[in-house]
Amino acid sequence: AQTVTQSQPEMSVQEAETVTLSCTYDTSESDYYLFWYKQPPSRQMILVIRQEAYKQQNATENRFSVNFQKAAKSFSLKISDSQLGDAAMYFCAYRSIGGSTLGRLYFGRGTQLTVWP
Amino acid sequence: SAVISQKPSRDICQRGTSLTIQCQVDSQVTMMFWYRQQPGQSLTLIATANQGSEATYESGFVIDKFPISRPNLTFSTLTVSNMSPEDSSIYLCSVSKGPDTEAFFGQGTRLTVV
Numbered sequence: 001a002q003t004v005t006q007s008q009p010e011m012s013v014q015e016a017e018t019v020t021l022s023c024t025y026d027t028s029e030s031d032y033y034l035f036w037y038k039q040p041p042s043r044q045m046i047l048v049i050r051q052e053a054y055k056q057q058n059a060t061e062n063r064f065s066v067n068f069q070k071a072a073k074s075f076s077l078k079i080s081d082s083q084l085g086d087a088a089m090y091f092c093a094y095r096s097i098g099g100s101t102l103g104r105l106y107f108g109r110g111t112q113l114t115v116w117p
Numbered sequence: 118s119a120v121i122s123q124k125p126s127r128d129i130c131q132r133g134t135s136l137t138i139q140c141q142v143d144s145q146v147t148m149m150f151w152y153r154q155q156p157g158q159s160l161t162l163i164a165t166a167n168q169g170s171e172a173t174y175e176s177g178f179v180i181d182k183f184p185i186s187r188p189n190l191t192f193s194t195l196t197v198s199n200m201s202p203e204d205s206s207i208y209l210c211s212v213s214k215g216p217d218t219e220a221f222f223g224q225g226t227r228l229t230v231v
Binding site: 033035042043044045047050052091095096097098102103104105106107108109110 | 216
């Protein structure tokens, strides 16, 4: 079964600074998707960024970028120029795109990000 | 994209009773899933809701406790049966139009069992 590990239960960053959230995963599949979701207190899950495993290029989305290391099964999220609105719980997630677990998302335990003014 | 309406948004229920949560999507979707998020915890997949057939449950979840229906491509229900305080949690519906497309989430149902 796929497992996702986030080793940082909490992180904090000063506004305008950069922070990196870590994520590792375990899988025997060769093709899959990886995601970072943000969950503010409203409970709404918001997609931050996604990475296709077959793509070597790291995904970027404005101030958000990832460092995807497939061999190491590592998928970290970098938030640049942090803003107060970035404060939330961040979940790393793995998604199967084949086999018996097709389409299912498996989540890490989350990292609570605090942004200080 | 897909807009999800999940109802109820919250409920307080007596132990031993059942609650049915509805998930309505504004467009047809291939995949629908139900997740549970216990307080301060991550999301755990309960089951995949299959249209026209029985749901596929993850380890630790059974149909008698969490019966799921999916009569069409835009609607699903999850019932939490014979509730106990341990069932107090947030339940979320998630949908997508394919395994390689974005997954969208409902706003969740906060269930408290007393």
